[in-house]
Structure formats: C-alpha cells, structure tokens
Amino acid sequence: MELERISVVLRPRAPREALDLGAAMLRANAAAVWSAWFAFTVPVFVLCNALGVLLGLPWLGLVLVWWLKPLFDRLPLYVLSRAVFDRAPTWRETLRGQRQWSWRSTLAGLSWLRIDSNRALRLPLDLLEGAPRKQRSARWKVLRRRIVADTSLLTYGCLQFELVLFLSVWLLALLLIPHEWRPESLSDFFGRDVHDASTRWILLGATVAYLAMSAIEPLYVACGFALYLNRRTQLEAWDIDLAFRRLRARLQGLGKVLGVLLLCAGALPLSVHAAAAETPKPVVSSLDKVFGQAPDSEDRRFAEAATEVYRDPRFGGERKVRRWMFKYTPKPDTRVQEMPFPLLARVLAAVFKGLLWLLLIAAGAALAWFAWRWRGLLAPAADAPALALSHGLQVSAEAPAPLPADLAGATRALWQARRRREALALLYRGCVEHTAQLLQLPLSAEATEADWLRQAAAIEDSARAQRVVAIVRTWQFAAYAGRYPDDAAIEQLLSGWPAQTGAST
Structure with a gap:
C-alpha cells in the first residue's frame, strides 16, 4: 500500500472522531459519490417497482430496494477508496471498476449477513483486501475488537435517520395540504383514500424511502470506511510508517542541498573572513549608555504606577454591598405523614421489595451466564494472529506452509x-x-x-x-x-x- 499518496491525515482517532472523518470525506467527494449512486440505483429502483406492479405486489419494489443495500454500498466505497489515494473516479469509471472486486462477499451480504450490524466495517475488509476466507475470518476477529459497539451504533443510528427523513417528508406534505382537502381522521385516510389508490400510495412511499436511503446510505458507508482506516492505523501504526517514509525522503533531499552549500562555502575567499575579524567592535562605557536611562528610574516609575492603581476604588479599599434577603426563612416540613392504609402499604412494599431482589438476582445470573458463554470473545486469545504485517510476512490462523527442501x-x-x-x-x-x-x-x-x-x-x-x-x-x-x-x-x-x-x- 502506497501510504505516501494518501490524502487523509493518518493518526489514531477515537471512534466518534473517525465517524466525523468519514462525513468529511463524503463531503469532499459528494459529487462523485452521488453521481455514481444515482447512475446505478435509479434503474434498479425502476425495475424493482415495475416488477412489483407486474406481479400485483406493489410493495415488493420497496422491499427489494431495501434488501439490495449491500449491492449499492459497493459504489460509495469504490469512490472513497480511490479518492483518498489519488482522485475521485467518475461514475463511468466506478461502474466499470465493480468488475475488479469479488462478488462472493456481496452475495453473503445479500443472504445470511444481510442483517449484520457490522456491515459497514466488514465491507472494506471483504472488498479492499481480498484475502482468503480463513485469513479474512482471522483478520475480522482482530479488526472488530473494541469497536463492535461503535459499528452497531452507527448502523442503528443511520437506520433511525432514514426513518426520520421518511416521516419528515410525509409530515411536511401534510402541512402543505389545504385544510379543506385534509381527511377527517387517520382512519378515513387509511381506510378510504389509501385503499382506493393503494398502488400509487405504495409507489410514492417507495420513492420517498428510496430518497431517504440515498441521502443516508453513502454516509453510512463513508463512516464505516473511516472506522476501518482508523482501526488499521491503530493496529499497524500507519502514521509512524508514513512519518519514517517522509523523513527518509526529506533527508535524501537535504543531503543534496548540504552538498551544494558546502561547495559554495569552500569557494568564498578567506579575505572576507579576515576583514570581518579585524573590524573593531564598539565598547560600551557605562550602564547608562546600555539602557539609555538611570538604573533605578524604571523602578520608580513602576512604584508610582502601582500606587496610582491601588488608589482606584475598584482595586482596593472597602465596599458596601446591599442585597435583598428573606427575613423569615421557612423551615422544611420534616413530619412524616401517616398513610391511610399502613398494613396494605407494608404488604405492597414487601412484595415489590421481593420482586426487585428477584429481578436483581436474575440480572446477576444472566450476566454471569453471558460472561461464561462469551468468555472466549471477551478475553483476547494469547495466540491471536495479527491483523496484518505491513512488511511481507503474514501470520494466519492456519498452519504455515513448510519450507522447501532446497x-x-x-x-x-x-x-x-x-x-x-x-x-x-x-x-x-x-x-x-x-x-x-x-x-x-x-x-x-x-x-x-x-x-x-x-x-x-x-x-x-x-x-x-x-x-x-x-x-x-x-x-x-x-x-x-x-x-x-x-x-x-x-x-x-x-x-x-x-x-x-x-x-x-
């Protein structure tokens, strides 16, 4: 990987700071990302809805478009992965570049990994590295460690943003409808208007959902890609590697400059140095000539200024402050009010106390079972393989190939x-x-x-x-x-x- 060409500042970041980096990358390449997105997804959206209408299932188009999200995510990832190293590709280059990536991970994302909450982090690992399945599984265990909660939070947060955009469009449309055209109630609206024009309403809802997905899904992919870059930087010290490479290039260029300067310095005549050495330096006769004033004049000026400042009432002296206060402060009522049904209250208190203790015991048992069940995942294994070695040798979970005889x-x-x-x-x-x-x-x-x-x-x-x-x-x-x-x-x-x-x- 040519790290010196990367345009992102590589340094270990907090997960939420990495999410901000993903949003910044998306803003910088917005035109390239969304042009490729709409160039591919609009025809797919039309075909899915046309298929649903032909089959008499107009809702099928909405479901298919939502299910094909892992297929659409390849487009923003392709643009961003090229933009951070060289330049953002055009939408034609992005569509042609999809042939370079494997389709096995996409098929997995469309089947048993469709509801995976770590899809944004898994996507660049599968598509950009292209490692074998066993090695990819070992690398995934190391990569996901310590950021599983952040990737899941990213997934659920983007899902909520899509829902907010979807509902906001309908609420805005409802506010723009004149009062006399509005339905009498929601039951009349869904029972009469929507039922009479169910196909048109479903297609309109699918369009709004597609627009909300188009606004949020590229952001979801960009933030996942930023988390991936940040995790690789933490594990493989990309920032240190890049600093050493730049230092090496700088020292190579500095060596040539120093050689030229030494040649120029050797060509200077020695008489210039001798003349400069014979030039007499002025001798200072007294302290008055050095400072231009008597030694204690500055002290007197400072003392006079300090005395003038302390005369100001804002910095010294006494002040009187008047404020309003309650003459009689009411005392809090500490008397315990008697309950109308003391026996019933005690019984209910004992019952609820017992239920709370049972709930606490059940929660403790559940936590203990969870810790015992997932102890292998919570504690890192001593022989866990490294995510990647940036300089040649790779260690995988499987046994390495034997050395050749010769x-x-x-x-x-x-x-x-x-x-x-x-x-x-x-x-x-x-x-x-x-x-x-x-x-x-x-x-x-x-x-x-x-x-x-x-x-x-x-x-x-x-x-x-x-x-x-x-x-x-x-x-x-x-x-x-x-x-x-x-x-x-x-x-x-x-x-x-x-x-x-x-x-x-």
Missing part, C-alpha cells in the same frame, strides 16, 4: 524472477526456523527482527551467528527502507548455513 534454490529462483521481496522474506523465514531449531526454541508469531538479533548472540558458532545477523539486517533494509542487496550479496547469503542446511557455516 531453501537456497527456491530463494534464488524467486530472486531471478525479479520477486526480490518474496525471496528475502523466504530466506528470512528459513533463517528464523533454522535458528530456532539450532537453539531449541519454540517459534513465536510475536517475535520481531530485534528478538532474533538478540537470539543470534546465543549461537556458539560465531560464523553462523554472523550469518543470522547478516540475513536479518538484509531483510530489515529491504522491508523498511526499500534497499535491496545486489546479486553478489545474495549469492554470499545463499552459499552456506542456513540456506544450505548441510553446510558447516
């Missing part, structure tokens, strides 16, 4: 095929596994390059320890700085252990 040959083949990153990743993985076997250590998905550099010091053979350090350093330079070695350096790394397990060094 590690050197496989690495050399990838390198000669111009797949340099994959070649170094394979060599680094083989180095890690062979080092773990040599030191009799368990493989850990949480171990970093720095950990393996420290483990290399425990190898008794100094030649092997130096080769481990060389391979790890080569992988770090390639993964983090984009600096790849030449062919001779690769051949030197592949000439012995661990690329060739039979070699002594």
Whole structure:
C-alpha cells in the first residue's frame, strides 16, 4: 500500500472522531459519490417497482430496494477508496471498476449477513483486501475488537435517520395540504383514500424511502470506511510508517542541498573572513549608555504606577454591598405523614421489595451466564494472529506452509524472477526456523527482527551467528527502507548455513 499518496491525515482517532472523518470525506467527494449512486440505483429502483406492479405486489419494489443495500454500498466505497489515494473516479469509471472486486462477499451480504450490524466495517475488509476466507475470518476477529459497539451504533443510528427523513417528508406534505382537502381522521385516510389508490400510495412511499436511503446510505458507508482506516492505523501504526517514509525522503533531499552549500562555502575567499575579524567592535562605557536611562528610574516609575492603581476604588479599599434577603426563612416540613392504609402499604412494599431482589438476582445470573458463554470473545486469545504485517510476512490462523527442501534454490529462483521481496522474506523465514531449531526454541508469531538479533548472540558458532545477523539486517533494509542487496550479496547469503542446511557455516 502506497501510504505516501494518501490524502487523509493518518493518526489514531477515537471512534466518534473517525465517524466525523468519514462525513468529511463524503463531503469532499459528494459529487462523485452521488453521481455514481444515482447512475446505478435509479434503474434498479425502476425495475424493482415495475416488477412489483407486474406481479400485483406493489410493495415488493420497496422491499427489494431495501434488501439490495449491500449491492449499492459497493459504489460509495469504490469512490472513497480511490479518492483518498489519488482522485475521485467518475461514475463511468466506478461502474466499470465493480468488475475488479469479488462478488462472493456481496452475495453473503445479500443472504445470511444481510442483517449484520457490522456491515459497514466488514465491507472494506471483504472488498479492499481480498484475502482468503480463513485469513479474512482471522483478520475480522482482530479488526472488530473494541469497536463492535461503535459499528452497531452507527448502523442503528443511520437506520433511525432514514426513518426520520421518511416521516419528515410525509409530515411536511401534510402541512402543505389545504385544510379543506385534509381527511377527517387517520382512519378515513387509511381506510378510504389509501385503499382506493393503494398502488400509487405504495409507489410514492417507495420513492420517498428510496430518497431517504440515498441521502443516508453513502454516509453510512463513508463512516464505516473511516472506522476501518482508523482501526488499521491503530493496529499497524500507519502514521509512524508514513512519518519514517517522509523523513527518509526529506533527508535524501537535504543531503543534496548540504552538498551544494558546502561547495559554495569552500569557494568564498578567506579575505572576507579576515576583514570581518579585524573590524573593531564598539565598547560600551557605562550602564547608562546600555539602557539609555538611570538604573533605578524604571523602578520608580513602576512604584508610582502601582500606587496610582491601588488608589482606584475598584482595586482596593472597602465596599458596601446591599442585597435583598428573606427575613423569615421557612423551615422544611420534616413530619412524616401517616398513610391511610399502613398494613396494605407494608404488604405492597414487601412484595415489590421481593420482586426487585428477584429481578436483581436474575440480572446477576444472566450476566454471569453471558460472561461464561462469551468468555472466549471477551478475553483476547494469547495466540491471536495479527491483523496484518505491513512488511511481507503474514501470520494466519492456519498452519504455515513448510519450507522447501532446497531453501537456497527456491530463494534464488524467486530472486531471478525479479520477486526480490518474496525471496528475502523466504530466506528470512528459513533463517528464523533454522535458528530456532539450532537453539531449541519454540517459534513465536510475536517475535520481531530485534528478538532474533538478540537470539543470534546465543549461537556458539560465531560464523553462523554472523550469518543470522547478516540475513536479518538484509531483510530489515529491504522491508523498511526499500534497499535491496545486489546479486553478489545474495549469492554470499545463499552459499552456506542456513540456506544450505548441510553446510558447516
């Protein structure tokens, strides 16, 4: 992912601040989003309602349009995902670009995941990453952690906004109808007017519902996409990665500028410096010439100003304040009024008290059952896979593929095929596994390059320890700085252990 091209300020945000970011992205690309939205959804809306009228079920069009929301959500996501990196595509490019994305996740969203409250967060994970099903499931468990409540709240909030817009249009129309044309009551309206023109009223309601959906659904997708970007930034430290990339580019440009300045400085004649050194500096004779006044004159002026200020009645002296107060303050009545039916009151109080205790016990039992039932989801697993590793190696829930028997040959083949990153990743993985076997250590998905550099010091053979350090350093330079070695350096790394397990060094 080319993070340096992104137009959004990457930093960890609170979930509600990320929702504001989604609304801002939608406002900045409103023309591209809604042009593509209406270009695709208007024909679908017309076809669905025409099908409902032909079948004699005019309400079917409204239901179909609402059910096809996951299909429509692909359009705003395509526009926003391109707009944050380069530019917003046109509606024709958006429609043509739908062929690049898989349709399996959309079919799932139209079937068993249709009522999923986390659809806004799941959509960019399924469409933008395109990972296999098992890996996508593992990534989803990590991605949704700690923001499930926010995504569900986003879903229900947008649903309420659609309902508010739908009802507001009808209330506005009711206010604009002249009084003499209004029905006598709602029962007459629904019993006579709506029943007589049921098809027209349903089509009109479907149109209003479609307009409300068109106003809110792109906002729903944009906010979900912003939550996705924010979660990836939190887990993968995109902001730190981008800062290091910009720092590297800035230092490269600064090196050229410093070289030019040094050449210019070396060309200056030495006589200029000598003349500047011989120029006599003026000598100050007294403090009066330094400050331009007597040493204590400023103190006297400050004392006179402070005395003048304290003479002002607003800053000093005594004041008299008059205010109205009640002469006789009424005392609160603390007498307990006697109840007309003390026995019945006590019985009812005891009954309600018992019911409240039973309700409290039931709530505690329900919470305990819920905690026991979902304890695996509430507590993060110790071996949970990372969401994504931004530099090559990926750890998934399933067992990794075994290393090739000829590690050197496989690495050399990838390198000669111009797949340099994959070649170094394979060599680094083989180095890690062979080092773990040599030191009799368990493989850990949480171990970093720095950990393996420290483990290399425990190898008794100094030649092997130096080769481990060389391979790890080569992988770090390639993964983090984009600096790849030449062919001779690769051949030197592949000439012995661990690329060739039979070699002594």
